Amino acid sequence: MHAPIEEIFNSIQGEGPYVGCRQVFVRFEQCQLHCAYCDTPESRTITGSCSIERTPGKGDFYLIKNPVGKEVIEDLIHKLWTPSTRHVSLTGGEPLIHADFIKALDLEFPLYLETNSGFPEKARKLCDRIAIASCDIKLPEHESTDHYGELLKDELNTISILNETSDTFVKIVVLPGTSAQSIEAAVEGIASIDRTIPLVLQPVTQKTPGKFFQTQEAKQGASNLFELMDFAGQKLKDVRVIPQTHKMMGLL
Numbered sequence: 739m740h741a742p743i744e745e746i747f748n749s750i751q752g753e754g755p756y757v758g759c760r761q762v763f764v765r766f767e768q769c770q771l772h773c774a775y776c777d778t779p780e781s782r783t784i785t786g787s788c789s790i791e792r793t794p795g796k797g798d799f800y801l802i803k804n805p806v807g808k809e810v811i812e813d814l815i816h817k818l819w820t821p822s823t824r825h826v827s828l829t830g831g832e833p834l835i836h837a838d839f840i841k842a843l844d845l846e847f848p849l850y851l852e853t854n855s856g857f858p859e860k861a862r863k864l865c866d867r868i869a870i871a872s873c874d875i876k877l878p879e880h881e882s883t884d885h886y887g888e889l890l891k892d893e894l895n896t897i898s899i900l901n902e903t904s905d906t907f908v909k910i911v912v913l914p915g916t917s918a919q920s921i922e923a924a925v926e927g928i929a930s931i932d933r934t935i936p937l938v939l940q941p942v943t944q945k946t947p948g949k950f951f952q953t954q955e956a957k958q959g960a961s962n963l964f965e966l967m968d969f970a971g972q973k974l975k976d977v978r979v980i981p982q983t984h985k986m987m988g989l990l
């Protein structure tokens with residue numbers, strides 16, 4: 739079996755409740771969405787080569803041909819594993835597009851899935867293999883799809899399925915203009931599944947350290963975060979704001 743992979747490397751998780759954990763990242767290619775804020779646009783389409791980090795954490799990449807075979811991926815993950823590494827992060831693009839490939843991987847390491855939550859039937863196939871699930875819910879202003887209602891329904895179904903067997907949390911990217919009204923359907927949907935599922939509000943993060951909180955627009959965005967937290971906190975028990983810390987540290 740083969741899958742199109744953008745890159746494989748070892749780094750530190752920069753998002754969500756597992757921020758700071760060392761992981762081997764496998765970034766799959768292909769995505770069915772087109773989010774306006776996408777920070778990995780190169781992984782949305784299939785390319786002819788895959789970047790492999792030679793030494794864990796060093797960023798010394800070389801290229802191999804795409805698609806990459808299952809045994810090659812398994813071998814590369816083992817080579818990039820270090821004593822402090824805790825999970826294999828399956829990210830993208832959208833990794834669930836490759837659910838059959840992931841299911842076939844023979845790995846003893848805990849799998850951490852980062853998904854846009856758009857494929858409930860594929861999540862069902864894979865759920866018993868996933869230790870931790872980071873599930874996005876997109877907002878209308880993300881411009882991810884022309885069929886927002888259908889996507890939200892799929893996202894909530896995916897979260898419900900993964901929450902049965904995996905340590906699951908939801909991530910919503912917050913833009914400076916995001917309002918309580920625009921997160922309302924997502925918050926109610928999560929609450930209808932399980933009020934204890936953690937919700938991470940992730941302010942869209944600039945690559946320049948500190949820039950998000952320096953501009954006037956950003957200051958308004960920061961004060962908006964308190965309102966969004968309290969709004970979501972009326973329905974959910976665990977609401978947190980966590981920015982993308984890997985960008986602050988200049989990591990991959």
Ligand code: SF4
Nearest residue numbers: 769771773776831854
């Ligand atoms: S789901 Fe992720 S990879 Fe796909 S377009 Fe949105 S941000 Fe980019």
